[in-house]
Amino acid sequence: MNTGKQIYAMVVVLFLLLIAIGGYALFDPSRSEEAKENQIAKSAERGANTFALNCRLCHGDRGQGGPEGGRLPAAADLTNPRFRGIDDTGVFTPVAFKEAFELVTNTITCGRVGTPMPAWAESQGGTLSDEQVRQLAVLITEGDWEAAQEHADELDAVATGHAAIMMADGSFGPDETELFVDNAGAFTRGQYVRIAIDEETEERLRILPDQLLVERGAGGTDAADHDSGTEIFLPGEEEPAARLSEDTEAEDAFLVVSGGQFAIGDTLLLEDEELAVTGFTSGLPTTGRTLVEDIGRTPDRFMISDSTGIELGLVIRLNSELLRVTTISDDGDPGIQLDAGVGAADDAVSFDTPLFFREEYVVRIESELMRVIEPVSLGQVLGETIGRAETSFEVSGTDGIPFDRPIRIGDELLRVTEIITPAEVTVVRGVDDTNATSHSGGTAILRQVVIESDGAEDEETELDYEEINQTVSAAIGADEETFEVSGTAGIAIDDIYRFDDELVRVAAITPARVRVERGVDGTGRAAHARR
Secondary structure, three states: OOHHHHHHHHHHHHHHHHHHHHHHHHHHHHHHHHHHHHHHHHHHHHHHHHHHHHOHHHHOOOOOOHHHHOOOOOOOOOOOHHHHOEOOOOOEOHHHHHHHHHHHHHHHHHOOOOOOOOOOEHHHOOOEOHHHHHHHHHHHHHOOHHHHHHHHHHHHHHHOOOOOEOOOOOOOOOOOOOOOEOOOOOOOOOOEEEEEOOOOOEEEEEOOOOEEEEEOOHHHOOOOOEOOOOEEEOOOOOOOOEEEOOOEOOOOOEEOEEOOOOOOOOEEEEOOEEEEEEEEEOOOOOOOOOEOOOOOOOOOOOOEOOOOOOOOOOEEEEOOEEEEOOOOOOOOOOOOOEOOOOOOOOOOOOEOOHHHOOOOOEEEEOOEEEEOOOOOOOOOOEOOOEOOOOOEEEEOOOOOOOOOOOEEEOOEEEEEEEEEEOOEEEEEOOOOOOOOOOEOOOOEEEEEEEEOOOOOOOOOOEEEEEEEEEEEOOOEOOOOOEEEEOOOOOOOOOOEEEEOOEEEEEEEEEOEEEEEEOOOOOOOOOOEOOO
């Protein structure tokens, strides 16, 4: 071959080599990114298996933690967006993601002192290798909870394989939603269950999680779809009370939430939609009876709120433990005494430790059995959300709040040490052609309400006045616009109220403020929502 042809061949080879290198450089980043994603997915999958074997006992099948996880109430909600590097405004940042990954890794490795979370890394006396810890951190920060649920289902299929259907008519029909089995010990809220139909066919069902039943689109708003993780607010609150733990569609009449304690009648704000809580439901119906004291592993005798419906030989469940009832008696002694005498006609009873009792508890005093209907309310509510550290806060009013004995908020007892400011309202006097006059202390405050008509065009609006259980605290003159009231619950700005024959319009409201001693009589400090 002559020199010219050699040079030409070398140029062609060099040109082809440059094309190959350029093509590799062009497509390699996408191949590298794809390989990285595959590696993350594989790590998350392995982490999901480790999670199902070790972590779901406390955090639940899908990492929801707390009551929504159906397991340990104190367990953290691992589905919180902050574990995926997403801040409270919904914005993802690489820095936040890195910090979240480090936090999750360190927590799994070392545990958390003062909580039930143990150290899991072998280096800290645990059972997981560094690689297993990393895979768990990948699962949590990627949020692949479907994979965790699938592994949980596989384990549950083995654990619950011996449970048999125990329907009254011997079969579980296609339209039935309540399933009776001979062994419910291994089942949890939100769990998926498989029922074999024949050798080749099976049906997959889900045990419902705890749900809030709600009225959608309340207050004139429109019902809408909302994604899991969406924050739920109570009116007037800046901090979210809970988060959605599952997606919800506009036509759904229920919510599955993580966190929060709500009551029937509460108004919830979910993005631009307003909802009203109408009830609660659970996939694992209960007897309605509760433990009235903490128990450890060894006690075989303990007190419950009421034994009605519980019979000798019955198998009952406490969390994930099954127990068989061998003895029932009504002589349990909680060490509580009457705080004052009780007459045969009295329906309010004072105890020296009222925190012990809950609604529907049955208590025996000498030979008489009594059922607790509810705690006696002081008629006042918190005016703001408070944390564990606050020792002064707003309340709707101070009327009826004692200085000589504790008051109760949730499970915490507090003792009021000072009324910093009383509840006050500022009003426009003598509205709607009424005259401003003097009023004595104790005058009832009545709220003006409109009686709905039958829709006739010529029918005049009919008004009425209803009790709100609030009064004027002290005598007021005809020219006073700001004065003390027993409480502000039931009073709203711009609404009209009646004092004797005078009508007033409320212009401003100042809740009362009290100073307290927190966590008295052995109770623990806790955060409380405005209520």
